[in-house]
Amino acid sequence: MNKIILIFLTVFCATSLFSQAPTISDIKFEGLKKTKEQILLRVIQIEKGEELKLSKLEQDIIQLKRLPAISHAYYKIKNVDSSNCIVTFHVEENFTIIPEVNIWTTTNRRLAYKLGVYDYNFLGRNIGIGGFYQQNGFDSYGFNFRAPMLFSRTLGLAFNHQNWSSEEPLYFGDNSANYKYQNISYELLLLYRINFKHNVDFGINLFNEKYTYLNGHTADGVPQQLDLNKKLLKFVYTYDDLNYFYHYVEGFKSQLYGQYVTTVNEYQNDFFIAWNDAFYFKRIGEKGNWANRLRVGLSTNEESPFAPFALDNNVNLRGVGILVDRGTGSIVWNTEYRHTLYEKKWFVLQGNVFTDFGTWRTPGGSLKDFVKSENVRVYSGLGLRFISKKIFNAVFRIDYGYGITPSSSSSGLVFGIGQYF
CATH class of the missing domain: 3.10.20.310 (membrane protein fhac)
Incomplete structure (x- = not known):
């Protein structure tokens, strides 16, 4: 035994x-x-x-x-x-020094361009640094620096400076006017990685905004000149559970943005704005990828033509046009199926079919605005992606969106660098 x-x-x-x-x-x-x-x-x-x-x-x-x-x-x-x-x-x-060249037409059909360069791995230390110059009838420039591990493996710093000018439409009632908008800002953020999936960015942005009337409708109570000094407190929380295989993505990611803006003037009060972007990606077979983004946002609900959420081609609905409208609330769902049509070593040609759903709360309106038919817009269409597997974010995209609801009467091409979301 x-x-x-x-x-x-x-x-x-x-x-x-x-x-x-x-x-x-x-x-x-x-x-x-x-x-x-x-x-x-x-x-x-x-x-x-x-x-x-x-x-x-x-x-x-x-x-x-x-x-x-x-x-x-x-x-x-x-x-x-x-x-x-x-x-x-x-x-x-990846090759991480990326030039930026964009050409488009402004609200008054003027030809505009943007030239820039960005290194996403400066000095080989995972530091992002770069800048741009833009000419759209006015001169603009910007500089960005982001070092997520500057102080330790969990603590970093970001600094951004921008001098931005553009001609933008402001909407009040059924009328609109074009203003020259200028924003000069300095932003400093602390970047903190909590763990593998959770990150927090927080800091302050000091900026000056100027609005100068150019042409269009005028109304009592709507100023033709504004010069405002503002402070913006920013908070960003990111939950990231995405997994990448070259240009394929799978998993879930959520980004919550919160901003509190303080200002002293008779036309705008202090206001709060927050929105959340939820992303869901699913691999389908060997060549397919289903991609989704749901954005829900609200801000202080003031009846003002300076509402923060914009309805725009390059931001939310492909085919809607450039700065079509503004609101104090936004719900947008972008969904698309991406399929690899051709792949050879470093190059990938990808096709996609998409539908973009969006609805807005009008300035001073109620939450019922989200379900009003005149505020709901749906666009659908097709697109192509030209992708390099060896260059970071080297995706040239072209989409054609067409409105399929009564309030979505426009259509058009949308170009850009990087996936739409």
């Missing part, structure tokens, strides 16, 4: 020893060209000297593929001996 017990204990101890996870003795990266290894060691969760956990490794792969510098990544485990192993991450880097 004692021999049986001794044999059982020996087998049990041997099995336990064999099944014990090895210790990580070294972490290596292969395929790096520009990106610094120490930055990626900040991104991943596993560390030297700790027990190997495959669940952590899988999360690290997802986190690496979310970086602008990385187009694809996978890992290999090499056993050194019975109790130690080496983890090697194999990465494929």
Whole structure:
């Protein structure tokens, strides 16, 4: 009997020893060209000297593929001996210095253009930096800096400066007028990564807004000149559970934006604005991707032509036109099916069919505005995507949207860089 017990204990101890996870003795990266290894060691969760956990490794792969510098990544485990192993991450880097060239027509059919450049992996340290110049009848420029791991693996900083001018329509009743709008802003944000899925950005934006009447309808109580100094407190919470395989995406993501704006003038009071973008992506077969974005937003409900939510081609409804209307509330659902038509090494041609649903609350209106037929617009259409698998966000898109509800009488082409959402 004692021999049986001794044999059982020996087998049990041997099995336990064999099944014990090895210790990580070294972490290596292969395929790096520009990106610094120490930055990626900040991104991943596993560390030297700790027990190997495959669940952590899988999360690290997802986190690496979310970086602008990385187009694809996978890992290999090499056993050194019975109790130690080496983890090697194999990465494929993106080209991250991206020029921006946009050409379009303004509200008065004037030809406009925007030129810029942005490096999403400056100095190989996962820092985004860049700027632009725009000419649309007025001169505009901007500068952006974003370093999510500037101070530590969880704490970073962003700084943005913009001097923006454009001709914009303002709506009051059934009439409208064109104004020159200028916004000069300085923004400073702290970036905090709570964990693998949760991030928070918060900070302040100091800006000056000017409105100058150009032409169109005038009305009592609507000023022809405004010069306002404002402060904006910003908060952004992101839940990110997306997984990428080159141009395919799967999972759920939610971004909540909150802004409180303070100002002192007789035409605008302090106001609050918040909106949430919920994204859902689903792989369908080997070549299909179903993509969805639901945006729900509300702001302080004042009867003013300066309402913050805009109805626009490039923001929410493809085919509706440029700055068609404004509101103090917005509900928009964009849904599309993307299908890979052709793929060869670095190049992908993708087709899509989409439908964009939108409804607005008019300035000073009620929540019932969301279900009024005159405020509901639906557009549907087809598009193409020209994608490079080796350049970050190198997606040239073209969509044609057509209105299919009585209040959606327009149609048109929409061009852009990057997926629509």
